Amino acid sequence: MRNELYSAGIAITGSGSGIPSGRLTNQDLAQMVETSDEWITTRTGIKQRCLTASGESLKTIGAQAAHQALAMAQVAPEEIDLLILATSTPDDLFGSAVSIQTAIGANHAVAFDLTAACSGFVFGLVNSAQFIRTGAYQKVLLIGADVLSRWVDWSDRSTCILFGDGAGAVVIEATSAERDRLLGFELCSDGQLSHTLNLGYHGSEKTIVDSIEVNQGHYQPITMKGKEVYRFAVEKVPEVISKALFHADLTSEDVDWLLLHQANQRIMDAVAQRLSLPPERVISNLANFGNTSAGSIPLALDEAQRAGKLQSGDIIAMSGFGAGLTWGSAIVQWQIEP
Template identity: 80%
Template sequence: MRNGFYSAGIGITGSGSAAPAGRLTNQDLARMVETSDDWITTRTGIQQRCLATPKESLLTLGTEASQKALAMAQVQPQELDLVILATSTPDDLFGSAVSIQRAIGATQAVAFDLTAACSGFVFGLVNAAQFIRTGAYRKVLLIGADILSRWVDWSDRSTCILFGDGAGAVVIEATAPDRDRLLGFELCSDGSLNHTLTLNHQGEEKNLTEEVTVGQGKYQPITMKGKEVYRFAVEKVPEVILKALFHAELTAEQVDWLLLHQANQRIMDAVAQRLNLPPERVISNLASYGNTSAASIPLALDEAQHAGKLKSGDIIAMSGFGAGLTWGSAIVQWQIES
């Protein structure tokens, strides 16, 4: 934040993204459950979603996105100090960041997973900033990636229409303190609302002895109370963005781009209206990808960059929100020339 005292600032120097080639359209879903293209599009804005095949993995998607981000930043993998993977769906429950670290050849970097569901990329960005601002590290790779199709009940039309798979990554590097591009942030969580969006453990009993019984690992599919999540997002997201803007000493009028977690087009429209931002200043690729959780913000950011929308100096208000419930906002000044 602008009134802080740091040994370094941060800047995003490269971005990359990856998504499976397979597409499941609304018409496909209409043949699977009782729904229609019009019903889905009207309520969510989603037209299709990318789904990973059994041969694809978080490792393959995250590695591809990371390599593209490193190439744009002109950073060699061996130069990285830290790799953060924001995900709720690792290939290995012990963590997948180290697998990506190995795959890209980041031999000098420490790597760890961070789980904050759909808020993961924003939480990861703020975490990465603290390592750089304190002088501990200078070059960080931040990945947001999820394969939610693994955990969807494809007979539940309230959830199966929403989720897709993908990955996005950014390279974050140290700058001079007076050139810090993370202008402000605000992070929040409320466990009392955890029940509204879950992917819960449901162990099966296994008797080890007459006195000892354990629960063997298994998870339920994603469950969501859509109306409650919608009300939460429409109320809390504008509020957290305004708080982050306050820390940045900026107003909503000074925002060039609103980049929200791609969950529902109606949510994005409602948040933009509350901030008095016109639709043309909202970055959205939801129609093509669906809700890709922690991947959604970096994936949309990378697409906007390659489409030539983002200009050096643009102010981007990012906000993630989702399971936990968690939500947060980061105000970033873009510095990469299109």
């Protein structure tokens, strides 16, 4: 985890967003389930969420985010060596990274999907770094994207108020080991807690010939035990960030920006408080996008960059957490000039 162990470092050189055209407000939800704008806002911090409309897909919003990130980095698609798509909701269960690769013209890249739910972008960032640090690849396009509206039970008030669709992307390039911008990281998972957040398969036995049976079915809508997930996040996220900061030889006092998975404003506030970070140092766009799973961190990162909040040299403590359960943190030093 220390950059002196590697022959190359990494730097994020561009970011982009893929935002669907549909909008679903709290007032709209109040027409669907027993809720209100005040009830949702006070409990989650969410005011609206974006939904993919007709003609849009994971591929379209992922490609949009990719194009923006490439343009900012001034990197041509054919220069990309590796494309990683962090998602839990591909257009094709076999994977959607290759379809985005084709859509943007990254013809020389190898592409694959990575599934770690809401932690996907952080896991993808660490994976990208390893390919670059070992010298295997020079330029990586990392996309975090999800279309959770496909898997929401819109009659379930406890979950339908939370989730939206969206994509974010970054270009990651090789630099010298001395200038490595991934300063430290820590990744975790615990399958014993998987029952708290699921998008599970449900099947039944079907006889195909004589006594030979197969199990066929479909995936069920998202189910979540909100109180358990909240307690998990508030306990584990500050801990994993502290460990990543330790690997980076830093403390929370060195952090300029806290960038968490955009799940619930109360979770973000509680984590910031435990790390003794003031609210003005927390990056949040939850109110406008809701929980976009693997898309949430890169979406918020790109929005903050384009708004001029991020300055070269800023220390950003990122942390994703979600289904699996998985959680992790990456400490990044920003370097893109505004």
